[in-house]
Amino acid sequence: METRELRYFVAVAEELHFGRAAQRLGIAQPPLSRAISQLERRLGAALLMRDSRSVTLTEAGAVLLHEGRAALDAVEAAEHRARRAALAAAGRPSVVLATKAGASSELLAKLLHAYAAEPGSVDVDVALCGPGEQERLLRTGRADVAILHHPFDDLTGFDTEELLTEGQVAILPAGHPLTTRTSLQLSEVTDLPDLPLPRWPENDGTYPDGPGPEAQSHSQLFQLISLGRTLLVVPDSARSQLTDELVAVPIADAPAVTTVIAWPPHSRSRAVADLVRAALRL
Amino acid sequence: METRELRYFVAVAEELHFGRAAQRLGIAQPPLSRAISQLERRLGAALLMRDSRSVTLTEAGAVLLHEGRAALDAVEAAEHRARRAALAAAGRPSVVLATKAGASSELLAKLLHAYAAEPGSVDVDVALCGPGEQERLLRTGRADVAILHHPFDDLTGFDTEELLTEGQVAILPAGHPLTTRTSLQLSEVTDLPDLPLPRWPENDGTYPDGPGPEAQSHSQLFQLISLGRTLLVVPDSARSQLTDELVAVPIADAPAVTTVIAWPPHSRSRAVADLVRAALRL
DNA sequence: CATGAGCGATACCGTGACGGTATCGCCGCA
């Protein structure tokens, strides 16, 4: 099976619409229809049910979507890593570490410091990512190692080491009634009419519907909280970034967040191994 | 990058010879040369160093070989799993369990028995494999779950659960001088002039050079041992298959063998999960 | 009930990517 066929199928399976999928792929609809039915013929299996008004996945289609995404990621990763290996061999070698912008900054600073002090350490390019983006960078080979957060990020298929487990706090504007409390329940903050939860962009760049403000960055969000427009639920360590206008209140029943360092299981990079070892010594 | 290009590159990188690689791929040498140099141009990186007398891998080439193999496996796995999902949706669903022929037979029997007794269990197709073959079946999606043996099999990239850890014994012909001993050192049996270790076929079907007999199956090997032509070093549980003409002697310093059940980390199969749970309850 | 719009499939056509044959250029070796 060619990656072109897989890309085509994944596009249709995600859009569930040949026209839109074709547009996304930058080709016309007829060749896409043909490519898919040819793929189905070669597999000897129906992947999509065309219901003349809607397209749905068959069982086999759902499996191919799931496995196909992983396969496309692996191909892309091979390409990126080879390219980066060539650059490393030519110039100064480096590793790319993906981390969520604004999260675990203290831990990250200690990690980078500890690693840089090691003999044989190389430059670390830190990629500051939006929520969930680190995972994609790591799966597609644009990053070599990442700081992820269980249970928010999907760790399946990665090797990981746990670095830190912490509770979560609500970040509220100073002076808000809830700031007098010493502890909150999750249900008390998820549905406040005066402080709706912010909306993060989806992977496709669009925002989900809802009353909350559209978030682009952490610093922007903190400002919005100061203005009394929203609130945020984040791991405990974010307290270090608080200003006078922000108050953190622990949420008793929020799930614990574990910060982990993750890397692809077949990584052979000396630098990645050293980074992980440095992280474990913190 | 297309899988065709990756297949071509992997073939050349493994053979380190354009002519042989082309032959293996079933195409002529010139289009292969062209495809590779085009790939190099698109990556913007040299993958191979043509030394007019020999071909060697660059740093980037070594990375692409390693990552590319994994990517090709993933694509093949997507294809196989989709095909099998279609069959399962049509007829009776089943899982394929890969296991080394002649190993862990007792444990396997118990596992199959325990799983079959579960509600909602499906047929289990047991694939009996040559040494190391289970891993490939699992990586390429021809199997859903496998019984592997640490440290012999490469477990990177799989989720695993340990089932059993045991020492190793030497299987010797009855009457051999060493059978009087209660314990042996590994070094005492690996280089016996009268009992050379057997040779297993490589992945490409050829046999390595050496004095030992060429092995095709376990039963055949046991017969060769009875005839005093070779010996075998295997996990302790193989004792259950001994006959009168065979004697097992523990090897004190042989590495412990851990039998594990392994599956792809992104498996969503209910049957695989049930099998693993059944295995853990043994 | 007729009409139109939306959507996937089909028919048909052009082009360029891929593969094959012939040959070159380079190097090591007898």
Add this chain to the structure above:
DNA sequence: TGCGGCGATACCGTCACGGTATCGCTCATG
């Protein structure tokens, strides 16, 4: 100095892939 081995290049044919036009079906709408 010729020969053999190997990868690169030149040149050519074909078929796979993509584009345009259109069909056939179904549902929404007046």
